[in-house]
Amino acid sequence: MKTTNRFFTAFAAAILLFSTITISAQDEAPKGPQYVVMTTLHWNMDIEDFNKDEWKATEKEYMDKVTKKNEHIMSAGFYLHSITPDNTELVYVQAFPSWNAIDLASKRNGELAREAWADDDARKAFFDKQNAYYTSMHSDEIYATMANAKAVNEVKDGSIVYVRTSHFNFPKDGSNAEFNETFKEYVENVTHKNEYIKGYYPMSHAYGADGREFIEAYFLDSLSDMDKMFDKNGELYNAHWKDEAARKKMDEKGGKYFTGVHGDAVYSVVPELRK
Structure with missing residues (x-):
């Protein structure tokens, strides 16, 4: 996965005016996550001898050393294609307590990664290994919880x-x-x-x-x-x-x-x- 996928940069907030009414999300949202970022990734189909357990181990290492220690990320998880139009897709979902937390989480991910892999070469080797599982194509959507x-x-x-x-x-x-x-x-x-x-x-x-x-x-x-x-x-x-x-x-x-x-x-x- 490209590191920019994880180190998600928040966009400026947009205010949408809907004809005569607005379907309200935040006014009624319970305490907990307020925003959800869904990143749709795509498998690198050119990998030879793909091993799903090795992929899980790589992502688990990142999650244990970075995501789980990031106080700005309330929850996160991977979801794999089962019945969708594209069998190469998988979705990485993160939940945040506020809009600002999306940007703070991005910065904190970088700090935690440098702590986890203090050696520059070791850090580069890990991210090269992680990124190799995915193509460069991805898309991001942000949703407000209801x-x-x-x-x-x-x-x-x-x-x-x-x-x-x-x-x-x-x-x-x-x-x-x-x-x-x-x-x-x-x-x-x-x-x-x-x-x-x-x-x-x-x-x-x-x-x-x-x-x-x-x-x-x-x-x-x-x-x-x-x-x-x-x-x-x-x-x-x-x-x-x-x-x-x-x-x-x-x-x-x-x-x-x-x-x-x-x-x-x-x-x-x-x-x-x-x-």
């Missing part, structure tokens, strides 16, 4: 993350209050009650290519639990909104805040590479 998350307590071998990317719509008759109330009601009565969902993290665009993005990351114990999750969601939805009229009203109220277009991706969790 309220109603469900914290994952444990990940294990076989755990996956199902990522759903939707797009906000900004109706003239909408409001932050109505969106937040509707979103909270759904999550509390469906997502949080679904035993197959081990963790849930909603996020909205903060800096990146598409200001309409709404990301939902669902942690599941296995790929086979995805169908069970969807079935259970339906059961819980029908249990809370008990008649057709109530369900229709909820669908109309919540649905107007989204374009109806969404994308799906599945990544496998690397339990050894998590802070």
Whole structure:
């Protein structure tokens, strides 16, 4: 991985004005991470005799000596392609307590790296080895955390993350209050009650290519639990909104805040590479 990927430099904060309403993230966000940086990397397919265990050992060394000691990074982890359009991709995710912490973490990473590999040649050799696993192509997106998350307590071998990317719509008759109330009601009565969902993290665009993005990351114990999750969601939805009229009203109220277009991706969790 190129060192610039890890030593992420924060962009200047951008204020986005959305037609008549703004989908609010930070106003409702709970204590904890406020921003999430997702770096999409790509494997170097020209490596001969690629050994996944050696890659894990290399990244674990960096995580133990740098990432885990960086007080500005609240959490971090690697997620590998499982069901995505590009089998060469993997995603490195870091969570931060503030916008300023992104820049502070970058500087602290440099300090910790110099402490861990005090010898210039040794440090260069390590980063050359680490960087060799990836191409120079990468992309970064920054998301703001939202309220109603469900914290994952444990990940294990076989755990996956199902990522759903939707797009906000900004109706003239909408409001932050109505969106937040509707979103909270759904999550509390469906997502949080679904035993197959081990963790849930909603996020909205903060800096990146598409200001309409709404990301939902669902942690599941296995790929086979995805169908069970969807079935259970339906059961819980029908249990809370008990008649057709109530369900229709909820669908109309919540649905107007989204374009109806969404994308799906599945990544496998690397339990050894998590802070």
